[in-house]
Amino acid sequence: MAIRVYGIEVNNQKQAVRILESVGADQAGCRWMAPKMVHRLVMLEGVRPEQANIIKQEMLGKGGEAAVARGVVSCSVDETKVLLMGTLKQYSAFMAKLRLQPYGLPDLADRIGQVITGQAGNLPGSLDCRGITVRLGEKTLIMGILNVTPDSFSDGGSYLDSGAAVARAKRMVADGADIIDLGGESTRPGHMPVDAEEELARVIPVLKELVKELPVPISIDTSKSAVARLALESGAHMLNDQWALRADPAMAGLAAEYGVPVVLMHNQEGTGYSDLTGDMIAYFQESINFALEAGMDREKIIIDPGFGFGKTAEQNLEALRRLRELRCLGLPVLIGTSRKSTIGKVLGLPVEQRVEGTAATVAVGIVNGADIVRVHDVKEMARVARMTDAIVREQGAFAGG
Structure with a gap:
């Protein structure tokens, strides 16, 4: 029998767990893998170059991505937008590291966490x-x-x-x-x-x-x-x-x-x-x-x-x-x-x-x-x-x- 190949979409962890269970993964595996399946985009505005460089470094270090304006590395721009791209698991590790950084980044980590939580939708x-x-x-x-x-x-x-x-x-x-x-x-x-x-x-x-x-x-x-x-x-x-x-x-x-x-x-x-x-x-x-x-x-x-x-x-x-x-x-x-x-x-x-x-x-x-x-x-x-x-x-x- 030929192997079937098809795409799926996952919008939240509940869907991720259900799909993992359909594969036959055990409960521990479902809990571990589900946050890796849910991808989120978060936009930051008004970020100073010294903040943006740390944010990009930490996000890349956790396997995610962060897009910044050209000129951030050389600090030739006054501020930039930052587009964060990553899974829930990557964001969790990223925010933990951001809370250890200067320049007001611990507070920013909390605000990013609030956005990530909100993106999942309201519970009943x-x-x-x-x-x-x-x-x-x-x-x-x-x-x-x-x-x-x-x-x-x-x-x-x-x-x-x-x-x-x-x-x-x-x-x-x-x-x-x-x-x-x-x-x-x-x-x-x-x-x-x-x-x-x-x-x-x-x-x-x-x-x-x-x-x-x-x-x-x-x-x-x-x-x-x-x-x-x-x-x-x-x-x-x-x-x-x-x-x-x-x-x-x-x-x-x-x-x-x-x-x-x-x-x-x-x-x-x-x-x-x-x-x-x-x-x-x-x-x-x-x-x-x-x-x-x-x-x-x-x-x-x-x-x-x-x-x-x-x-x-x-x-x-x-x-x-x-x-x-x-x-x-x-x-x-x-x-x-x-x-x-x-x-x-x-x-x-x-x-x-x-x-x-x-x-x-x-x-x-x-x-x-x-x-x-x-x-x-x-x-x-x-x-x-x-x-x-x-x-x-x-x-x-x-x-x-």
Whole structure:
């Protein structure tokens, strides 16, 4: 019989162990070899030549690789990027040696370790939403969009009546929504800003009913602390801030005061980037620091790459392709691609005909590490998520038949 030859892919140690076991390796061998099978890339920026030379030497000494700028050896450049390439086993030995070096490299070793840990993805865990617990990591959570606005790009004006809004939320929960995201100000391109008083008039009557009627967490979608405070006093369970605690300096302290989970969305004026995900990660790190300095628990932070905000259509698609890179922060990732204009530009379709395009972005987002998807079409996207989870998360759940 001819020897069969084929390639395989390994993304984490769990997969590595399973493949080793299929070969017939014993448990001790599996534990020893699995870290050698998982390869990681880590980018460092702003590294001084004296640091870069040590980093490269130590990584090469452990069998890995480190790419640096020309001129590092001669110290003819002020700083450099460093691209680290290695297996988990090589990184472990490399970081141990780095902790013995000068020039601030012990601290850098710890930060590299945090990135390596984050790249593996979040283990399943609980998120306490003011008494309502949701599980992250076991399945993709569905956040249903409820806009009580006259001008949102997709459903503006549909749920201005409180009764209609509550009925819509109940329908979304019945269709599979794990969270309801309530918003009172449109953020579509060219939207007209509203003051806190108008936003509160739209959301609070609906929120009070939702809290009484629904078993799932209610997230308030706002960047104003005045709106957020009254919403939290009225029973909201989460905050979804489209400016990541930057638009209102009181937001971080408010979130810490109430101990609520917060979604930090990437947003900026203009579409200029030196590196799309590198810049987003730096942005998130700053907002995370705001949150932690205000007293928030890191475990209560969720990040959102801001599909459609401060990005061209091409950049939105790139962000989705590179979504997995955000996992280095070690935080749950939410995506909000539903019915967005990028889908319309790709398919040449109006808002009401973008369900299939949304489904594609949801599936790709889950494959690339999304934990929560924020959508309009809950029933359809819950089915997409369940099918994608069966493939990616290996849930093995079947409806029957």
